[in-house]
Amino acid sequence: MTTAATFEIEYRQYLDPDGHPIGKQLPAIARDLDHLVELYQLMSFTRVFDTKSIALQRTGKLGTYASCLGHEAAHAAIGSAMRPEDVLAPAYREYAAQFYRGVKPRDVLMYWGGDERGNDFSGPRHDFAWSVPIATQCLHAAGSALAFRIRGEQRVAVSVCGDGGSSKADFYAALNCGGAFELPLVLVVVNNQWAISVPRSKQTGAKTLAQKGIAGGLHCLQVDGNDLIACREAMDQALDRARSGGGASVIEMVTYRLHDHTTADDARRYRDDAEVKAAWQREPIGRLRAYLTRLGAWSDAREDTWKAQCEERVNEEVDAYLSTRAQPVEAMFDHLYGDTPLEIAQQRALAVAREVKHG
Amino acid sequence: MAEITLIEGVTQALAWEMRNDPSVVVLGEDVGVNGGVFRATVGLQEQFGPWRVIDTPLCETSIAGLTVGMACQGLKPVAEAQFEGFIYPMLEHLMCHAVRMRNRTRGRLTCPLVVRAPWGGGIRAPEHHSEANEALFANVPGLRIVIPSSPARAYGLLLAAIRDPDPVIFFEPKRIYRQYKEEVSDDGEALPLDVCFVLRDGRDVTLVSWGATIKETLEAADALEAEGISAEVIDVATIKPLDFDTIHESVAKTGRCVIVHEAPKNVGVGAEIAARLAEQAMYDLLAPVERVTGYDTHIPLFRLEMKYLPPVGRIVEAAKRTLAA
Numbered sequence: 001m002t003t004a005a006t007f008e009i010e011y012r013q014y015l016d017p018d019g020h021p022i023g024k025q026l027p028a029i030a031r032d033l034d035h036l037v038e039l040y041q042l043m044s045f046t047r048v049f050d051t052k053s054i055a056l057q058r059t060g061k062l063g064t065y066a067s068c069l070g071h072e073a074a075h076a077a078i079g080s081a082m083r084p085e086d087v088l089a090p091a092y093r094e095y096a097a098q099f100y101r102g103v104k105p106r107d108v109l110m111y112w113g114g115d116e117r118g119n120d121f122s123g124p125r126h127d128f129a130w131s132v133p134i135a136t137q138c139l140h141a142a143g144s145a146l147a148f149r150i151r152g153e154q155r156v157a158v159s160v161c162g163d164g165g166s167s168k169a170d171f172y173a174a175l176n177c178g179g180a181f182e183l184p185l186v187l188v189v190v191n192n193q194w195a196i197s198v199p200r201s202k203q204t205g206a207k208t209l210a211q212k213g214i215a216g217g218l219h220c221l222q223v224d225g226n227d228l229i230a231c232r233e234a235m236d237q238a239l240d241r242a243r244s245g246g247g248a249s250v251i252e253m254v255t256y257r258l259h260d261h262t263t264a265d266d267a268r269r270y271r272d273d274a275e276v277k278a279a280w281q282r283e284p285i286g287r288l289r290a291y292l293t294r295l296g297a298w299s300d301a302r303e304d305t306w307k308a309q310c311e312e313r314v315n316e317e318v319d320a321y322l323s324t325r326a327q328p329v330e331a332m333f334d335h336l337y338g339d340t341p342l343e344i345a346q347q348r349a350l351a352v353a354r355e356v357k358h359g
Numbered sequence: 360m361a362e363i364t365l366i367e368g369v370t371q372a373l374a375w376e377m378r379n380d381p382s383v384v385v386l387g388e389d390v391g392v393n394g395g396v397f398r399a400t401v402g403l404q405e406q407f408g409p410w411r412v413i414d415t416p417l418c419e420t421s422i423a424g425l426t427v428g429m430a431c432q433g434l435k436p437v438a439e440a441q442f443e444g445f446i447y448p449m450l451e452h453l454m455c456h457a458v459r460m461r462n463r464t465r466g467r468l469t470c471p472l473v474v475r476a477p478w479g480g481g482i483r484a485p486e487h488h489s490e491a492n493e494a495l496f497a498n499v500p501g502l503r504i505v506i507p508s509s510p511a512r513a514y515g516l517l518l519a520a521i522r523d524p525d526p527v528i529f530f531e532p533k534r535i536y537r538q539y540k541e542e543v544s545d546d547g548e549a550l551p552l553d554v555c556f557v558l559r560d561g562r563d564v565t566l567v568s569w570g571a572t573i574k575e576t577l578e579a580a581d582a583l584e585a586e587g588i589s590a591e592v593i594d595v596a597t598i599k600p601l602d603f604d605t606i607h608e609s610v611a612k613t614g615r616c617v618i619v620h621e622a623p624k625n626v627g628v629g630a631e632i633a634a635r636l637a638e639q640a641m642y643d644l645l646a647p648v649e650r651v652t653g654y655d656t657h658i659p660l661f662r663l664e665m666k667y668l669p670p671v672g673r674i675v676e677a678a679k680r681t682l683a684a
Contacts, residue, residue, distance in 0.1 A: 087432065120465035126432060129464050133455045139421060140456070143428020143436075150384060150410045150434065157428070169448075173421040180416050335462045336501050338469065338524030341553050341600035 009208045012234060013224035017282045019290025027233040033297040039080055039228060040288050040298065041306060043072035046096040047285060048310040049105050050259075052318060053112070057263040061322065065112045066093040070226075070258035073284030074190045075160075076100065077231030077253075081239055082158060087144045089128040089137035089159040094190075097160070098123060105317035106324075113321060116331070135165035138174035138187055145183035145248070156184045156242040164195025166209045172216075178248030179217035185248040186238045187213070190225060192257035193279075197270035213250030225253030226284040258283065329355045362540040368513035369399045369475070369531060373437065375547050376521045377407050383521060384429065386413040387422055387439030396441055397477055397536060423449035423474070427456045430472040435521060440476040443530060444487035449474065457526040458501030473520045473527045478506065479571050479621055481534035481668055483661040490658060491570070491622040496528050497599045497631065503527040503552060504598040508535070508573035511543045512596060515550030522549060532571035553597050555605040561591035564678045565609040567632060568619035569595040572669060576619050579674035590678060598628055603635050607643075610636060614645035615681035621668050624652040646684030649677040 014030060016022055021030070029035070050069050056062040068075060071093065079097030082088060088097060095108055102123030111118025111130060119129040131137040141159035148155045165171055166189045178185040189209045193200045206212060213220040219241060223230040231253050238249035256279035260267045267276075292298035333340070333348035340348075363371065377383045385400055385407075391414035394401030404412035415422050419440060426436045440446045457470040480489035496504050505520055505527055507513040513531065520527040558573070559580055568576040573594050580590040591609050595601070610616045616636060618629035629650040636648050651669045658667050 089428075116463055116465055119463050120467045125467055128431065129460075129468065131456075133451060136424060136452060136456060139424020139452070140428035140431065142421075143425035143430075144432045145428075146413075146425055147429045147432040147434050169420050170424060173416075173418050173424065176416055176418065177421050177425060332462075335464075335466050338461065338471075343600045343603065 007211065007214045009211050009220055009222055011222045012230045013227050014229040014233075015227045015287055015291055017226075017287055019287045019294065021291075027229060029232050029236070030229045033292065033295060036228070036288070036292060037297055039076045039232070040285070040292055042076050042080070042096055042100055043228070043285050043288065044306065045310045045313070046072050046075070046099060048307070049095065049314050049317070052314050053109065054259070054263060056109070056318065057112075062109065062112050063114050064262050064264045066262045067259035068093040068095050070256050070279070070283055071190055071192060072096050073228040073288065074188070074225045074231050074253040074255055077228055077235050078158060078160060078188055081232055081235035082156070084124055085155050086239070087126055087128070087141065087155065087157045088124070089141040089144070089157065090130055091134075091137060091160055091162065091165065092130040092132055094160050098127075101127065105314065106320040109317065109321035110324065115324070115327065116335075117327065135161045135168035135170040137161065138165070138171050139177070141187070142174040142177045142183055142185055145178070145185040146181055148184055149181065154243055156186060156239050158186045158188065160188045160190055162195060163189060163191040163193065163200050163203050163209055164198065165189070166212060167195075167203055172212070175213050175216035175218055175248070175250060182245070182247045184242035186235070186242055187218075187248070187250045189250065189252045191252050191254050194257050194261070194267070194271065196261045196265060199271070208252055210250050210252035219247065219249040221249070222252040222254060225255030226282050226287060228284060228288050255284070256282065360542040360544045363510050363543050364537045364540050365507065365510045365513045365531070366397060366399055366536040368507070368510040368543055369517055370401060370403070371543070371545050372514045372517035372521070373400065373403060374406065375545060376518060377403065377411060379547065380435065382433060383435045383437060384411055384413065385437050385439070386415050386425065388415060388417055388441050390414060390439050395439060397533065399475070399531070400439065419445055419448035420452070423452035426472050426474070427452050427460070427470055430457070430470040431460060431468045435471050437473045437475060437521060440474055442484075442488045443476040443478040443492060444490040446474070446476055453502070453526065453528075454499055458499055461525065462501060469524060470526050471524050473517075473529050475529045475531060477533040477536075478530035479532050479534055480658050480664050481571060483664070486660065489664065491620070491653065493530060493598050494622055494627045497628050501525065502599060504530065505552060505596065506530045506532065506570040506598060507596065508532065508570055508594050510541045512550060512556070512594070514543050514545070515548060516552065516596065518547065519549035519552045523552060530570065534571040535574060538574070553600050553602055555602045556594040556596055557591065557605065557609070558594050559590065559592040561589040561613065563589045563613055564615040564617060564681055565591045565593060565606070565613045566617050566619060566674065566678065567593045567595060567606055569598060570621070572619050572621050575669060575671045576674060578671045579678065582671060582675050583678055588678065588682065601631065601635075603632070603639070606632060607636070607640050610640050611643040614643060615678070616644070617649045617651060617674060617677045617681060619651045619669055619674055621653045623655045624650055625655045627652055646681040649681055651677045
């Protein structure tokens with residue numbers, strides 16, 4: 001028998017769940033303590049924001065909201081590794097990545113609060129809006145990467161989908177294009193183990209989600225998605241490779257969704273509390289805090305001060321969101337077309353007239 | 360001014376715009392080396408290279424998704440769906456993203472893209488190659504649907520479609536791709552979108568159509584003329600948004616209207632025109648509006664397809680019924 005092809009998928013992890021280094025060789029990012037503190041603060045801020053957002057939804061002040069609880073390391077690594085000129089095509093819960101790129105919490109609240117202006121967000125104007133249809137954003141990133149390739153730009157497109165998203169035709173199509181065109185593209189699968197109620201074990205027969213990229217000729221890697229250092233190193237390497245003409249990558253970040261899929265979901269219907277409790281032992285924020293504290297870069301006192309600052313900042317963002325008035329009725333017509341057709345202009349006039357008359 | 364066919368009008372428009380706008384990129388299956396299965400893109404890759412005229416992997420989902428991504432990042436992609444019957448895998452990207460991008464981001468991101476698709480029956484093609492599903496798209500907010508019916512309108516409307524700031528579906532009536540030639544000046548002059556073209560003045564009945572059935576509609580007008588009946592013929596050209604005012608103006612003059620399309624009748628674009636006439640022009644009408652359309656069946660394989668497509672005789676009969684009412 002001859003073998004046509006063989007492959008291996010590397011798994012990378014640098015911090016154990018208690019924040020102890022694994023092995024002797026840590027990447028350079030592990031020694032950049034100032035930057036790690038910055039990323040720790042981003043992650044913990046995001047958690048405060050997430051907790052507040054869920055509370056807002058529960059009290060009727062926000063629509064359906066997709067929590068990012070437990071995904072903070074993966075998302076912080078993605079956002080912080082990218083350059084401003086790169087393009088992010090997120091799914092709908094990558095807030096830490098977006099906050100690092102300049103998106104404001106009030107933008108996120110506006111979006112889930114039912115206002116299109118949330119998608120006209122701060123941060124890079126060329127970044128994609130949240131994508132509710134699953135994994136379609138993978139192809140938008142591939143198309144962006146193709147545009148960069150055509151124009152000879154040193155930019156990279158990054159998309160993020162979940163373990164469920166990796167089952168979609170769009171994900172396979174995107175990685176196929178990434179390989180066929182040798183695109184500056186990084187496809188990140190944040191594998192949080194659950195696609196609403198369908199567990200990872202029923203999602204695919206593949207041993208890893210990263211290996212799906214093998215079929216497309218991509219560089220593939222699986223990392224501990226709760227280990228900020230492993231996630232960030234993987235992103236740095238994939239972005240460097242893409243930027244230098246080395247082609248596209250798939251990174252699977254193995255994490256766990258600690259909250260319901262969205263506030264409209266009740267995960268207790270389909271998963272055991274014991275599994276969630278066990279997952280809490282591996283969560284990313286405590287792990288990084290333990291690492292930084294052990295090295296003297298963080299302390300309980302700083303934690304208390306920072307938490308208070310987070311609460312204050314989040315409250316400011318919530319106040320900004322809640323004090324924003326709804327758009328006027330004509331807003332639904334004004335951005336439909338660049339050149340407004342007559343029939344839309346006529347419908348707009350009717351809506352405005354009705355508003356003036358009836359309010 | 361050279362005499363060209365409809366498909367040559369498509370090719371010339373693409374070449375003109377690619378020469379004059381470096382952001383225009385053509386992509387699709389077989390569009391490069393092969394010049395497209397109908398040869399609409401023939402010679403373009405030789406002129407503009409493989410990164411301006413891109414042979415994609417065989418995946419319509421890819422073509423649509425790449426097109427959205429490229430458009431949002433400042434290119435003007437013109438994608439080819441090899442046949443309209445293969446467009447369904449593109450629908451999610453077109454409906455969920457392309458047409459919503461401007462609105463959902465308040466204009467921060469836009470999708471100035473064109474999807475070209477050979478459309479309609481009558482060329483003895485295999486299954487799934489002969490559909491006319493413009494009504495499927497006409498219900499989608501944020502879209503433009505353009506169907507040319509002559510070489511000059513293919514050239515001028517495609518230029519306009521590429522220059523339009525929003526997504527345009529450009530359905531090409533393949534039955535008349537090479538049916539006749541007309542003089543078209545390759546001067547980069549676009550024709551207006553969102554307007555109907557009055558192809559023939561008349562006073563007794565208004566015949567409204569688009570795409571390949573314009574041919575039978577004009578022939579029906581000739582036949583009616585021979586019997587002393589004066590028919591006005593309107594080519595809708597932009598199916599959505601609809602220039603209803605031009606249709607209304609004509610019907611106000613003639614009092615009668617026959618709508619001709621090869622797509623199925625039920626919830627077809629003809630139904631929309633008829634409904635608007637009922638809403639806004641009822642007191643101008645001297646007779647019920649007639650629709651001459653394909654049947655509410657799948658378009659049959661080619662032994663029967665000419666029985667499915669509306670012939671001249673059915674249009675003439677319908678026009679006479681409106682006159683007798």
